[in-house]
Amino acid sequence: MNLSSTRTAEVAVPIVVRDLTPADLPACTWAGTAARLVQVERALERAAAGEVDYLALCTPAGVPVAIGGVDYRAVEGAGTLWQLAVLPALQSCGLGTILVRAAEERIRSRGLRRAELAVEEANPRARALYERLGYEAYGSRPDAWDVTAPDGSLRRYETVGTLMRRDMAQGDA
Template sequence: MRSEIVVPLTIRDLTEADLPECGWSGSRLHLEHVARQLARVPLGEAEYLAACASRSGLPVGKGLIDYRANPEAGTIGQLAVHPALQSCGIGSALVLAAEERIRARGLRHAELGVEVDNPRAQALYERLGYAAYGKAPESWDEEAPDGSIRRYETTCVLMRKPLTT
């Protein structure tokens, strides 16, 4: 027997008060980076979205829109959905909400990068209308389970989608 449960979802601005509830999205080091991105929001350089279960208000997904990376596009990044809720449409809802925010700024394109070894995410972005236009190296510091910090290096497929008004 298969049953379906529908949980209403709200997309809103992520706040610093949400960070303790976002441990599912990454390590302490990652959440410190998210906090630094949130500090850019009042400057108009970025927006950070939270997908929340409507009844609890708790974030179950998040995503950044960076307006400094490319002045002609909004760059979507740091997308994450709670592992227990992946493949339920939350990532798609976040991307579509981010596109609306980018469009409201008068920008004509949304961009993002996806690691080459993440074909599932790349397929999602392609279904949402993104097309690959190149590759670029990417790196960041990450926290290992033992608390040590290491440099993570990867290659990302760069993707872009034109946004219509």
């Protein structure tokens, strides 16, 4: 074996789509700050009450590599996708598409025919994904949340989100 040469290999790994659980949270530190994981933990409490679905795409070992929620209370008659995240090393490998389609299936299973989301204007790659999946922009809104800075101080993050939606036919996939 020549150790000085670089080789590329492709490996196919099956992905399981399931509900995220509190036991998964320690393996999701890649998805954001500690404060964000607290928000995800609160979302799991809402999932237990049936207000949201929170999905995990997992490797055969059960490790989450993509997560995201669907909120059924944010917009009347629609499921709102939010907090979508893919393990950075696996971005642009199709996991975002699988996550969005799984979320849409959950929305359809509740008898709803519209999915909505907001994407930061500063995130053109995510917007391109949603457009490829059939989402159309219909407006924008300011958004803000608190984040913990590396020095431990609390800072306010402000952004503008482009509002997008997709009308789904029941047989659409």
